[in-house]
Amino acid sequence: MSTHEIEQIQTELTTPGKLIGGKSQAQKNNPFYDPTLKRRHISAKLFKSFSILSIICSIGFLFFFLGDMVAKGIPAFKQTYLQIEVDYSRVKETSYRKALDKKYRRVVSRAWMRMLPLQIEEDPSLKDKKLKLWALADDQVDQYLKGHFYKLKNKDKQLIDEMNAAGNIELRFNTLFFTHGDSKIPENSGILSAIVGSILTLIVTMLFAFPIGVMTAAYLEEFAVDNKWTRLIEVNINNLAAIPSILFGLLGLAVFINLLGMPRSSPLVGGLTLALMTLPIIIVSSRAALRSVPDSIRQAGFGLGLTKIQVVQDHVLPLAFPGILTGSIIGLAQAMGETAPLIIIGMIAFIPDTPSSVFEAATVMPAQIFTWAGMPERAYIERTAAGIMVLLSVLLSLNAIAVYLRKKYEVKW
Amino acid sequence: MKAFETKNRHHELKEDSIKLVLIVASTISILTTFGILFSILFEAIEFFQLRSFWYFINGTEWSPGVDGSKFGAVPIFAGTFMITLIAMLVAVPIGLGSAIFMSEYASFGLRDTLKPLLEVLAGIPTVVYGFFAAITVAPFIVSVFESIGVTASFNSALACGVVMGIMIIPIIASLSDDVLRAVPDSQRKASLALGMTKSETIKSVVIPSAMPGIISAAILGISKALGETMIVVMAAGLRPNLSFNPLEDMTTVTVRIVDALVGDHAFDSPDTLSAFALGLVLFVVTLLLNVISLSLIRKFKEKYEINTL
Numbered sequence: 215m216s217t218h219e220i221e222q223i224q225t226e227l228t229t230p231g232k233l234i235g236g237k238s239q240a241q242k243n244n245p246f247y248d249p250t251l252k253r254r255h256i257s258a259k260l261f262k263s264f265s266i267l268s269i270i271c272s273i274g275f276l277f278f279f280l281g282d283m284v285a286k287g288i289p290a291f292k293q294t295y296l297q298i299e300v301d302y303s304r305v306k307e308t309s310y311r312k313a314l315d316k317k318y319r320r321v322v323s324r325a326w327m328r329m330l331p332l333q334i335e336e337d338p339s340l341k342d343k344k345l346k347l348w349a350l351a352d353d354q355v356d357q358y359l360k361g362h363f364y365k366l367k368n369k370d371k372q373l374i375d376e377m378n379a380a381g382n383i384e385l386r387f388n389t390l391f392f393t394h395g396d397s398k399i400p401e402n403s404g405i406l407s408a409i410v411g412s413i414l415t416l417i418v419t420m421l422f423a424f425p426i427g428v429m430t431a432a433y434l435e436e437f438a439v440d441n442k443w444t445r446l447i448e449v450n451i452n453n454l455a456a457i458p459s460i461l462f463g464l465l466g467l468a469v470f471i472n473l474l475g476m477p478r479s480s481p482l483v484g485g486l487t488l489a490l491m492t493l494p495i496i497i498v499s500s501r502a503a504l505r506s507v508p509d510s511i512r513q514a515g516f517g518l519g520l521t522k523i524q525v526v527q528d529h530v531l532p533l534a535f536p537g538i539l540t541g542s543i544i545g546l547a548q549a550m551g552e553t554a555p556l557i558i559i560g561m562i563a564f565i566p567d568t569p570s571s572v573f574e575a576a577t578v579m580p581a582q583i584f585t586w587a588g589m590p591e592r593a594y595i596e597r598t599a600a601g602i603m604v605l606l607s608v609l610l611s612l613n614a615i616a617v618y619l620r621k622k623y624e625v626k627w
Numbered sequence: 628m629k630a631f632e633t634k635n636r637h638h639e640l641k642e643d644s645i646k647l648v649l650i651v652a653s654t655i656s657i658l659t660t661f662g663i664l665f666s667i668l669f670e671a672i673e674f675f676q677l678r679s680f681w682y683f684i685n686g687t688e689w690s691p692g693v694d695g696s697k698f699g700a701v702p703i704f705a706g707t708f709m710i711t712l713i714a715m716l717v718a719v720p721i722g723l724g725s726a727i728f729m730s731e732y733a734s735f736g737l738r739d740t741l742k743p744l745l746e747v748l749a750g751i752p753t754v755v756y757g758f759f760a761a762i763t764v765a766p767f768i769v770s771v772f773e774s775i776g777v778t779a780s781f782n783s784a785l786a787c788g789v790v791m792g793i794m795i796i797p798i799i800a801s802l803s804d805d806v807l808r809a810v811p812d813s814q815r816k817a818s819l820a821l822g823m824t825k826s827e828t829i830k831s832v833v834i835p836s837a838m839p840g841i842i843s844a845a846i847l848g849i850s851k852a853l854g855e856t857m858i859v860v861m862a863a864g865l866r867p868n869l870s871f872n873p874l875e876d877m878t879t880v881t882v883r884i885v886d887a888l889v890g891d892h893a894f895d896s897p898d899t900l901s902a903f904a905l906g907l908v909l910f911v912v913t914l915l916l917n918v919i920s921l922s923l924i925r926k927f928k929e930k931y932e933i934n935t936l
Contacts, residue, residue: 254824261826262732268724269741272800275793276748282763283755429652437646438653447653450660456847456917457910458854460881461663464906467888468666490659497656523642551752554856554881558888580754587758587861595762602755609750617743 283606287599289360293388293401294351296322296377302340305330318349321370325402326350348384353400353593359383363592391600395566396582400593403586405601410568411481411561411576412550418485418572419492419549424542426489427496428531431538434497435504436526455494462491463558471559479560479575487555492545499541503534536623543616547609553580579605667910670903677897683904689867691887691898698901700908702867706784706877710859711852713788713873714795718848721792722799723841729800730807731829742801749797757861760790765862772874782864782876791858795848802847806840807833811931836931843923850916854909856881880905 296318304312310330311319319327326349334340351359355374358364366374377383395407430447438444466487470476476483507530515525531538556562562581569576577585579601586598675683678698686699725745729738765786772779779785810833818828834841864876865886887902 254827258824258826261830265724265728265732268721269728271721272725272748272796273741273744275796276744279751279759279793282759286762426652426655429649430656433646433649433653437649447656450656452921453660453914453917454656456850456913457660457663458851458856458881458913460854460856460884461667461906461910464884464888464903465659465663465666468670469662493656493659521638521642523645547750551750551754553752553754554860554885557856557860557885562889580752583758584754584857584861587754587761598758602758605752606755609752610747613746613750 280606283599283602286596287601287603290391290596290600291388292385293390294356294359295348295384295386296351296355297346297348297382297384298322299344300330300347300349301344302330302334303342303344305334317369317373320367321352321355321374323350323352323399323401325397325399348386350390350401351383353591356401357592359385360596391597395568396564396577396585397566398564400589400591400597403594403597405579405582405604407565407568408577408579408582408601409604411565412578414481414569414572414576415484415488415556415578416546416550418481419488420542420546422486422489423492423496423545427493427542427545428500428538430493431497431500431504432526432531435501436522436530451494451497454490455498458554459491459552460554460558462487463555465490466555466559477573477575479563479577481569481572481576483559484556484561484576484578485572487559488549488552491552491555492549495545495548496538496542499544500534500538503537503541504530506537507533533625536619536625540616540620543612543619547612547616550578550609550612551580551605553578553584556581557584579608664910667903667906670900671907673895674897674900674904677900687869689883691901696897698897698904700880700905702869703878703880703883703905704908705869706863706867707853707879707881709871709873709877710784710788710791710863710879711849713785714791714852715845715849717789717792718795718799719845722796722844722848723803725796725800726803726807727829727834729804731825731833742804745797745800748793749801751794753794753855753857754861756790756794757857757859760786760858760862764790768874777874779874780864780876782862783874784863784877785873787859787863788873790862791852791855794855794858795852798851799844799848802844803837803841806837806844806927809840809927809931810836837927839923839927839930843920843927846916846920846923850913850920853916854881854913856885860885880909884909 298314298318301313306312308331310327313330314322314327354364354366355370358366358371358374359378374383390402391404393406394402394404397403430451434444434447438447466483470483470486471478476486511529511533512525515529516522520528556578561575561577562585563575563577564585565575565577583598583601583605586594586601683698683700685701686697687701688697688699689702690697725741729741733741765781765783768783768786768789769779769781814832814836815828818832819825823831859879859882863882864878865882866876866878867883868875868877870877884902884905887899887905890898
């Protein structure tokens, strides 16, 4: 048959019959003709587009959300500085405001002015000088220049416009954000104390969760007999993984702070609470890692006369170590983002100085984000978003390290 | 002979002591569960000695802090239920649709790129979602409804519910994806051989077979939504409000727990202890939901003799 004839038959076979009148050629010749086929195909296409739409929605949310955070947070990395003249001879111990011209006193940051007497203490030769310095601007000036809602008097606004035209205003990279702790003055606040608090808390968490988790996994995988106690432990671990995080905070409050009298808001209590939350993740991933070590290794060890402890300690655990490490890093990343239990045990206090031990009051990065999000000043919004960017980059890099380690050390038995 | 025997005994002692250490480590998980249960139960019982249990479950007025303080938790439960419902209405269609796409229609390469992206969505801390809800989503909803003449609160349940739904999408999507892929391929092939289109196969064969697993995923999502704290603390209201309007501000169980414990009350007052009573309700409900979810998954695994889930 020629191609043309085949096409003719194909069109005949698929042309639907007329509504009124007899059957079409297609219906007479083809016993398999199904009049609902067209509708079914349309319904199939609709269904497929629904599923494609859903996945586009999910991924779209992710990118929209990340883009929104970056757009809100990027302005925080640039800070406004004004070039003004400072007269050090008029700086006294407690009154430093006279060192600046009257018109500048409202637009320069109070935190910067506070540092003037300290500068003279460090370098007494400054005492009689008049210098032109770059001063940190007040947060309202900063918000005005960035185009957000601001509260400036008209006089100050005019002054800033004049200074801008004269080239006395600069936007510099905001190193303060990484070297200062929290502050009641928005332009002076930074994330350093939160980062140090997070590090201390997570050290405590890992110190407790890692050994206990790996030991539990080793016991359940290698030594446990399948009786009701073992099943009870396994059921408990599954339940722990699903308990809402706020209830761990209640446990921390009732047991660690009230019963055992540990210092409130300290990284010690926070770390212990987070350790209990991270245990199930470490246990489950360590068990999977131990299970993936083939039995031939253990049998070879026994065949050579090693005891069970020696086999587990010297052969099985080192081979399972990459998987255990990956699981622990993922658990660490999850613990880093937890806020609710730490709020309950009090880690949302105002912490301007970096904590130096695990017994002092501290705050963690997500709690700092929570506190800043509740502050009324507009300048804190961009700092919250910037803090979120820092937190998300740390989490993403931790997860990327875990995936990289898993791929690099994956051994196919 | 004697040297050999003592060495044996020394070894045995060491083995047994290490084994004891491992057993002690394993019991910490049991201690934690019972610790949570008893610490909450203990304080909740103290609360119920001061205030009636039946009024707590049935009463519609929650007014702490005044002298004749009443603690009827129904408005709080209603707020939690409303926000969870909105979250499920967002998460289940999108999550299930994404799972269907990833397991049935997507190629291997596409699936390998999409799964990590969903993991990223799952790994975002909830305080970040809360900030997003309070600063971006809530004002957007207010402006959208104002343009059609309806006033919405800045702490609307709709904003919280939508963002909570976004947070739950990865859970439902990834669990449903695993369940859908676990349905044996023979079922699909048989249906296609009988002349059904691919979408009809999915709708009438694959999804009904995977239904216990999908319901289990949804129940897990509900359990996570009930226990979620940061999104609602940052974006929902503090006022217990019994209403069917999602544009009004409502409060949830977790918000009241945080509020009761962070405020300046004496530790023994009913205001602070009410947190533990609410915590007890939350614990029992989430535990029940998780048990149901696990049993459904087990039934599904038994039905198709799957070992890979």
